[in-house]
Amino acid sequence: RANIIQECLKNVHETDIEVVSLTFDGTSTNLSTAQYLGASINASNLVTSFKHPISGNDVHIILDPCHMIKLVRNTLASKGSFFDSQGRIIKWDYIESLHKFQKEEGLPAAIKVRTRHIQWKREVMKVKLATQVFSASVADALLYLAKDANLPEFKGCEATVEFIQCFNDLFDVMNSRNLLAKGLKGPMQSMNVEKILKFFICAEAHIKNLRISSDGPLILQSNRKTGFLGFLACIASIKSLYAFLIEKNP
Numbered sequence: 726r727a728n729i730i731q732e733c734l735k736n737v738h739e740t741d742i743e744v745v746s747l748t749f750d751g752t753s754t755n756l757s758t759a760q761y762l763g764a765s766i767n768a769s770n771l772v773t774s775f776k777h778p779i780s781g782n783d784v785h786i787i788l789d790p791c792h793m794i795k796l797v798r799n800t801l802a803s804k805g806s807f808f809d810s811q812g813r814i815i816k817w818d819y820i821e822s823l824h825k826f827q828k829e830e831g832l833p834a835a836i837k838v839r840t841r842h843i844q845w846k847r848e849v850m851k852v853k854l855a856t857q858v859f860s861a862s863v864a865d866a867l868l869y870l871a872k873d874a875n876l877p878e879f880k881g882c883e884a885t886v887e888f889i890q891c892f893n894d895l896f897d898v899m900n901s902r903n904l905l906a907k908g909l910k911g912p913m914q915s916m917n918v919e920k921i922l923k924f925f926i927c928a929e930a931h932i933k934n935l936r937i938s939s940d941g942p943l944i945l946q947s948n949r950k951t952g953f954l955g956f957l958a959c960i961a962s963i964k965s966l967y968a969f970l971i972e973k974n975p
Contacts (some may be wrong), residue, residue, distance in 0.1 A: 810934035899963065
């Protein structure tokens, strides 16, 4: 595969098109191909680019955020919980409790957690079932039920709320498609780049310090690391692409 990619890059270059990034999902074959090309999608040595065979410029690797967000959802739902840097628990149970409360008591239509989101394995490929769980509206609802409604089943959900908000914002940045969009959904440009880069620093720290259990290994050292590592790779590549495409060519 690496040889085919190299040949494609050479052929496209002959048409005066410069390829600056390569996007794929997180299968082991793809990660091995990236390493053969000269990158390293490894938590201890993250190198998210390789040299173009003709121009010598960096070709940046982006692990498809749509696939990564599903992997993160799968990990939380399957493991049930993990812990942040402060030792606070992040639990899938809060999502299930939100769904139960919504069915029994009702919540605004903006809260899109349905049975499909809880029984996600039936539609494991649907991206929206992951992004709608990791959404600002879900984070806000959990916090409201814990703080304002003071419901015991949502007590201690703050770490889960921060986790959801982090991945909601990461996906917004990486799924930007509208030049007129506001906030983190807008394209990186001079007016918002400082805000996005500051957010990236916080998101990186959050991901790097997640643990499987309170005294267990880091998620990035586990066999369920791909989704989290993929977002770290995306952050690194997006920062480098901005520097190359925008800062060097204002």
